[in-house]
Amino acid sequence: MAAPRFHQLEILKVRTETPDAVAISFAIPHELEDVFAFTPGQYLTLRAEIDGEDMRRSYSICSALTERGHRTVGVKRIAEGRFSGFAQTLKPGDRIEVMPPQGRFTAEIGGDHDYLLLAAGSGITPCLSIAKSVLAGEPGSTVTLLYANRNSANVMFRDDLNDLKDRYTTRFTLVHVMDEETQDVDIMNGRLDAEKLETLAKLRVIEPKSADAIYICGPEPMIRSASAAMATLGVDEDKIRFELFTPAPGARPAPAKTNGTAVNGAAINGKGQGAAVEIILDGSRRTIRVDASADTVLTAAQKAGLDLPYSCAGGMCCTCRCRIVEGAATMDENFSLEPWEIEAGFTLSCQARPDTEKLVLDFDAQ
Structure with a gap:
């Protein structure tokens, strides 16, 4: 592909x-x-x-x-x-x-589901698409949305959300949580953190354990806190879904090394020697030199005038995902690839630095 x-x-x-x-x-x-x-x-x-x-x-x-x-x-x-x-x-x-x-923070439409959506700020955008599509496409499904903002002036898509409330009165529940604006119900004031979520669950405002899936989107600290709260409440890990685009300052996963199916290249000895990196893209092949001490595969390709697919360039979106056919590479950071993908030989070109003198990367692999 x-x-x-x-x-x-x-x-x-x-x-x-x-x-x-x-x-x-x-x-x-x-x-x-x-x-x-x-x-x-x-x-x-x-x-x-x-x-x-x-x-x-x-x-x-x-x-x-x-x-x-x-x-x-x-x-x-x-x-x-x-x-x-x-x-x-x-x-x-x-x-x-x-x-x-592109993206994996998705909800396939079909069947009956009970979804819990937790959003903060602009994190409402994918949750709104999920809520609209599920409610319109699955007549037997329900959606509960907790939406956190500083105040009512910061609420994005207010009209769309109100329209969903009016159209799906028995199947859509919307709860606003405000940090800097006092609401009539005290529990709806403050941050949408782990303590708040656990309290809302005790009051049965939300019922995480009965949800078919829980989608979390917002700042990285909110995602981590909400995910931890769901785990504490007994939600199975495979039901908790989130996607990162902006990690919190200082959030750095451990480097991840990925090997291809055939590690034929000799290891690079010392810095500055560079590696021959063969790129397979749209069925064509091109070889560039990559000095792992100075560049990732992506930055080296840009210097060579090769337009590789990428978006965030921060290890979060998977747009630059490719498969190592031969050789080995280590990623500086990885916020998005699953363990099975690394095991299968996939890497992120925006984070990958060659470990072997020859590295073959297939961007057409799925």
């Missing part, structure tokens, strides 16, 4: 959600409908040249599967965020490069 490629899409609509967040809808031409087919919870990678620099960022789709002809993402401005600031200036009629949907 070919690696994902960017397509130029026209912006159909830009809607202000909060003073620092917008919803951007892209028109999907009929001939690209299949290319941009998605599973609720996936994201789009946007690409633009900003101040002369090629920049890419991933934003979760917040559309329902029933919404045809467009895909919508939510973008919240972050401090010193060059791309999020740029996104606030976009307007209908502008065109921007967009990569087809």
Whole structure:
């Protein structure tokens, strides 16, 4: 299968959600409908040249599967965020490069489910797509959403959420948790942390153990805290799902070494000698030199003028996932590959540094 490629899409609509967040809808031409087919919870990678620099960022789709002809993402401005600031200036009629949907934080539609969604801030975006799609596509399913914000002014997609409440009165439960704004019910005030979740479970506001799956999206500390709380409440690990795009400061997983199916290359002796890295991409092969002391495979490929697929470049999104066919490499960080994937020989080119004099990477492998 070919690696994902960017397509130029026209912006159909830009809607202000909060003073620092917008919803951007892209028109999907009929001939690209299949290319941009998605599973609720996936994201789009946007690409633009900003101040002369090629920049890419991933934003979760917040559309329902029933919404045809467009895909919508939510973008919240972050401090010193060059791309999020740029996104606030976009307007209908502008065109921007967009990569087809990717991501594993997904909910397949079909059957009957009881889902618990825990979101904070802009983490509402994939949860909104899941809630909309499940409620519309599974008549027997229920969704409970806990949505944490500093105050009501920061609530993204308020109209969409209210519409879901009105349309699915018996199947959709929405609970707002505010950190800096007092609500009538005291338990709904404060942070959505482990203590809060355990209290809500005791009061039976939420029933995590009976949920078919629990989706958690927000800042990294909230995800870790909520995941720990679910485990404490007896939820099976395989029911807890989350996805990281921005790790907390200082959060660094241990380096992970990955071997190919045939480790024929000799180990690199010393720094600066470099390795011959053969890239298989879209059925073609090209060899570049990678000095592991200075570059990852991705940064070396960029210097060589080779356009590899990537998005976050931080080991979190899996866009640059590839399989080691020959040789071995060590990743600086890995927030996204599962243990079975590493065992099967997959690595992330944005984090991989060659350990052998020859390394063959297949970006077409699935």
